[in-house]
Structure formats: C-alpha cells, structure tokens
Amino acid sequence: MELHEVGYTLNIQAENIMQYPKTIIKGISYNSQDVEEGYLFVAIKGYQQDGHHYIQHAIENGACAVIGEEMRADLSVPYFQVENSRKALGLISDHYYNFPTDDKILIGITGTNGKTTTSYLIRHILEDNGFSCAFFGSTKNIINGEVCPTINTTPNLLEINRLLAGSKDDVVVMEVSSHALTQHRIEGVSFDYALFTNLSHDHLDYHGSMEDYFQAKRKLFEMLKKEGKAIVNTEDYWGEILASQLVGQGIPMISIGENGRSDMKLESYTSNPRSLLLKNGNETISIKPLLYGFHNMYNIAMAYGTAKQIGVDTKGAIQSIERFEGIEGRFTIIELNQGATVVVDYAHTPDALFHCVKTAREQCSGNLIHIFGFRGDRDPAKRREMISISSEISDQYILTFDDLNSVSPVDMKNTLIELQEKYGNENGKVITDRTLAIEGAINMAKTGDWILITGKGNEKYQQRCHYPVQNDEEAALYLAKEEK
Ligand SMILES: CC(=O)N[C@H]1[C@@H](OP(=O)(O)OP(=O)(O)OC[C@H]2O[C@@H](n3ccc(=O)[nH]c3=O)[C@H](O)[C@@H]2O)O[C@H](CO)[C@@H](O)[C@@H]1O[C@H](C)C(=O)N[C@@H](C)C(=O)N[C@H](CCC(=O)O)C(=O)O
Numbered sequence: 492m493e494l495h496e497v498g499y500t501l502n503i504q505a506e507n508i509m510q511y512p513k514t515i516i517k518g519i520s521y522n523s524q525d526v527e528e529g530y531l532f533v534a535i536k537g538y539q540q541d542g543h544h545y546i547q548h549a550i551e552n553g554a555c556a557v558i559g560e561e562m563r564a565d566l567s568v569p570y571f572q573v574e575n576s577r578k579a580l581g582l583i584s585d586h587y588y589n590f591p592t593d594d595k596i597l598i599g600i601t602g603t604n605g606k607t608t609t610s611y612l613i614r615h616i617l618e619d620n621g622f623s624c625a626f627f628g629s630t631k632n633i634i635n636g637e638v639c640p641t642i643n644t645t646p647n648l649l650e651i652n653r654l655l656a657g658s659k660d661d662v663v664v665m666e667v668s669s670h671a672l673t674q675h676r677i678e679g680v681s682f683d684y685a686l687f688t689n690l691s692h693d694h695l696d697y698h699g700s701m702e703d704y705f706q707a708k709r710k711l712f713e714m715l716k717k718e719g720k721a722i723v724n725t726e727d728y729w730g731e732i733l734a735s736q737l738v739g740q741g742i743p744m745i746s747i748g749e750n751g752r753s754d755m756k757l758e759s760y761t762s763n764p765r766s767l768l769l770k771n772g773n774e775t776i777s778i779k780p781l782l783y784g785f786h787n788m789y790n791i792a793m794a795y796g797t798a799k800q801i802g803v804d805t806k807g808a809i810q811s812i813e814r815f816e817g818i819e820g821r822f823t824i825i826e827l828n829q830g831a832t833v834v835v836d837y838a839h840t841p842d843a844l845f846h847c848v849k850t851a852r853e854q855c856s857g858n859l860i861h862i863f864g865f866r867g868d869r870d871p872a873k874r875r876e877m878i879s880i881s882s883e884i885s886d887q888y889i890l891t892f893d894d895l896n897s898v899s900p901v902d903m904k905n906t907l908i909e910l911q912e913k914y915g916n917e918n919g920k921v922i923t924d925r926t927l928a929i930e931g932a933i934n935m936a937k938t939g940d941w942i943l944i945t946g947k948g949n950e951k952y953q954q955r956c957h958y959p960v961q962n963d964e965e966a967a968l969y970l971a972k973e974e975k
C-alpha cells in the first residue's frame with residue numbers, strides 16, 4: 492500500500508505526503524517489537540506505556556514510516572502526526588487490507604453478561620442453517636472455521652482486518668467490550684445488527700460510574716449502518732434507556748423482554764423440565780433448550796431474533812437452539828460418582844452470580860455449596876454484593892482465591908477474611924487454595940447436593956495450587972477420584 496493513498500482520510504498534512512510520495516509499506520504494527528523491514532509503526536499512548544518512546548526501536552527494526560500523536564521532526568523516516576493514533580490505526584488497516592468487512596453481515600454484541608453465550612448461539616444457528624460465520628470473542632476467534640487465539644474480547648481493527656483478510660465467511664459475529672469502544676479499537680466498523688444483552692455492575696474501576704459504562708456501551712449503537720438494526724433487552728434498566736434513545740433517533744429496533752410491549756416476548760419459562768415460550772409478533776414459538784437458567788433464555792431470544800433477521804427460518808432456528816449444548820465453563824455440569832453434582836461457571840459479576848446461583852438452587856434437591864473468589868486488581872466494589880447473593884441463596888459457601896494478578900496471597904487472604912467477617916454469614920468460610928476448597932466441598936457433599944464453582948469457568952488457573960490440576964473441572968474430576 493502506498494501511504495499517500497490514505498493521506499486524506501487520516502488528515503495527514505499534505506506537504507508531508509508530497510515530501511514522501513512513494514512510501515510503500517509492507518506491514519503495519521503498533522508494537523515496535525513486531526516491526527519488520529518496510530513496516531509502518533503506529534505509536535500509541537497506552538495505559539502502561541507510551542508507544543512514542545519506542546519509535547526509535549521501531550525504526551531500528553526496519554520501520555519505513557511512523558504515525559504518532561506527538562510533534563516529531565527528528566526522525567530519519569516519514570512521520571505523520573495525527574490527532575488520535577488508535578483511530579488512525581483502524582482507518583489505515585482498513586485501507587491496507589482492502590476493507591475486508593465490507594462484503595459481510597456484521598453483528599456486534601455488547602452488554603455486561605451473556606455476550607459470549609449469545610454470540611456462540613448465533614454462530615451455531617447460522618452455521619447450522621447454511622451461513623458461514625466468523626467469530627471474535629473472549630474465548631477465541633474463528634475465521635473460515637479455524638480457531639485462532641485471542642488476547643482481548645474485542646481485538647483492534649488491525650488484528651480484525653488481518654484475520655478477516657482471507658475470510659470467506661458470510662457473517663461476522665463480534666463480542667464488543669466497553670474497553671474496545673472507549674479505546675477506538677473498532678472505530679470505523681459499520682454493523683448490520685447491534686445487540687445489547689444487559690448492563691450491571693462491572694469494570695467500574697475502569698469506567699468510574701454506571702453512566703459512563705453505559706455511554707461506552709452505547710457507542711456500538713452509533714456504529715450501525717443506515718439500514719442496520721438494534722436488538723435490545725428492554726427488561727434491563729439500561730436497555731430500556733437505550734431503547735428510548737434509539738427510538739428517539741429513529742433507529743430501527745427490536746425490543747426483547749417479558750412485557751406485552753416487547754417485539755419479542757418471553758411468554759413463559761419452566762426450569763424443570765426446561766422449556767421456553769417466545770412470542771415474536773403473531774408467531775408463538777416453543778423451545779426445549781438444553782441450556783439451564785432464565786438468563787440463558789434471554790440469550791436464546793436474542794440469538795433467535797438475530798438469526799430470523801438474517802433469514803433463518805423458524806423451524807431451522809428452533810432445531811438448532813435445541814441442539815446447542817452450551818459453552819465450556821458456562822454452567823458445565825459434572826456428575827460425581829458419589830451422587831453429588833459439580834457445576835463450573837464463569838460468573839464474575841453480581842448479576843451473573845445471582846442468575847447462576849439461582850439456577851443451581853432451582854436444580855438442586857439437596858444442599859447447595861458455592862465456591863468463589865475475586866480477581867486481584869479488578870473492581871473491588873462488586874465483592875460485597877457477590878457475598879450477599881451467595882450467603883442468601885446457597886446453603887454453604889467457601890471464599891477462595893481467583894486470579895491474584897498483582898495482589899499478594901497474604902493480601903488477598905486478608906481481604907477474604909475481612910469481607911467474610913463484615914458481609915458474610917455463619918455458613919461461609921475461607922479456604923484460600925482453590926483446589927483445597929473444592930476438596931472441602933466434595934468431602935462435605937452428599938447425594939443430591941450441588942457444588943457450584945464460579946469465577947474461572949474453563950480458564951486455566953493463574954497460580955499453582957495444592958493439587959496438580961489446571962482448572963476447576965479438572966480439579967473436581969481429580970478430587971472426586973481421590974475420594975473413592
Ligand atoms: C488496559 C488496556 O485495555 N490495554 C489494552 C491496550 O493496551 P495499551 O495500548 O494500553 O498498551 P501499553 O502496554 O500501555 O503500550 C502502549 C503502546 O506501546 C507499545 N509498545 C510497548 C512496548 C514495546 O516494547 N514496544 C511498543 O511499541 C505497545 O504495543 C502499545 O501500542 O490496547 C491493546 C491493543 O488493543 C490491548 O490489547 C490492551 O488490552 C490489555 C491486554 C487488557 O488486558 N485489556 C483489558 C482491560 C480489556 O480490554 N478487556 C476487555 C474485556 C473486558 C470484559 O468485558 O471482560 C477486552 O476487550 O478484552
């Protein structure tokens with residue numbers, strides 16, 4: 492790509508462009524360590540570091556041009572000053588990869604909980620019904636059916652475009668995090684459908700307030716194509732606010748909720764046996780899902796509504812939903828030989844925890860033992876509510892370590908003890924080692940009891956634990972075997 496081709500879009504000073512009319516770039520990177528001969532280096536002011544400090548390093552590695560926000564006149568290669576490097580990175584990568592999202596149906600899903608489940612469901616329904624579907628999410632990316640690893644829930648546009656450049660997929664489903672929206676990671680992308688699952692307490696250490704968190708999520712709905720549609724859970728407090736704003740702006744919207752005004756109504760739900768009745772206009776649809784929990788009925792309704800918009804017929808969509816077995820680490824059930832049941836789930840917000848513990852309570856005929864903890868360096872304000880939920884709904888709970896991140900084991904242990912003393916009840920205790928906590932619960936459990944382990948889902952443990960296992964599911968299976 493010749494850099495001057497995109498000069499206008501980037502608002503780069505014209506004389507700069509004329510000075511270097513033939514700067515051909517062979518690649519783009521925002522990390523000096525990845526720069527190769529002939530690359531364009533984009534210097535970003537980050538949260539930890541400032542990419543402008545690495546410009547010289549990028550040039551030493553072969554950068555033939557640099558984009559940045561600071562005024563620089565001392566460089567041996569063309570330098571283009573822009574107002575916002577993150578935005579410029581997105582725009583320039585669109586040109587470089589020849590606008591790979593242009594010929595695809597784009598679905599963006601945002602919200603505090605349910606993004607991954609809803610995206611998987613949509614992909615599952617579409618793939619079952621003849622559409623090939625790329626996927627970007629917190630667990631992995633999938634392009635042309637091939638799985639690629641992911642660092643972020645939503646990568647930046649350079650990564651997205653690089654992956655989509657060879658994609659033959661008809662549709663792209665993307666989980667869109669509030670971080671990505673505030674960091675302009677997907678600036679310039681136009682969505683055909685934008686979905687809002689819900690909004691509740693999370694990431695307030697990053698966003699400061701629920702209002703700011705909402706405003707971040709709201710950005711996705713400004714990125715709809717002219718003929719694009721919003722699909723919104725209006726039973727949610729913030730979803731209702733969003734919906735009224737969208738209606739005010741004349742943006743087409745499908746509302747999903749439990750009241751008669753909803754375009755798609757969750758008419759009734761039973762948990763035993765699992766069954767959902769959805770009303771979509773004049774159509775009433777009966778679904779017998781494999782998924783547990785009322786929260787998942789919202790995910791199903793969202794996915795069904797989206798698939799119908801794209802052209803999947805009702806029967807095909809229902810059959811596909813009824814075959815969907817769920818996602819690893821999201822209410823994954825393990826039956827132990829001793830007659831107890833273990834559930835592993837990813838809930839790490841108060842709202843997710845509430846739904847998850849409530850679902851386990853509905854299914855469990857005996858005692859419900861809940862094991863959970865809190866990530867180090869992550870929004871401590873949600874911890875108190877999470878303890879209240881567990882102490883109210885479960886019969887016994889064990890506070891244990893989740894990822895410590897930069898927090899020391901001693902500090903986290905003290906935090907757990909303090910939280911338990913202040914907000915817990917007599918049915919709670921602290922066992923810091925996660926595998927010992929699971930062992931304790933398994934020892935306690937009798938036939939009909941359920942052990943719910945939340946927070947990590949199928950993620951690998953960050954710290955080394957007492958028993959040689961990598962995640963909660965492995966721990967449960969290993970310790971159940973030991974007990975026999
Ligand atoms: C705090 C945060 O969000 N950081 C994101 C941000 O990194 P950053 O730009 O601030 O990076 P930085 O380390 O300060 O470095 C600044 C610049 O210097 C460059 N550099 C650095 C070192 C060097 O030797 N050479 C060099 O050029 C870096 O490549 C970077 O361009 O931009 C990067 C590229 O888009 C992201 O990968 C990165 O996400 C990190 C990994 C992260 O953990 N983010 C979390 C908070 C996050 O975004 N989470 C949401 C999901 C939340 C949820 O719903 O659960 C997500 O979308 O993943």
Ligand SMILES: Nc1ncnc2c1ncn2[C@@H]1O[C@H](COP(=O)(O)OP(=O)(O)OP(=O)(O)O)[C@@H](O)[C@H]1O
Pocket residue numbers: 602603604605606607608609629644666688689786787789790820821822836837838839842843844846847
């Ligand atoms: N619609 C929902 N409403 C409330 N809680 C939900 C909903 N869907 C899932 N959950 C809970 O949230 C957890 C995470 O679900 P999921 O991975 O689908 O959400 P996510 O938005 O992708 O989360 P994250 O942003 O943390 O990756 C689940 O394990 C479940 O406990």
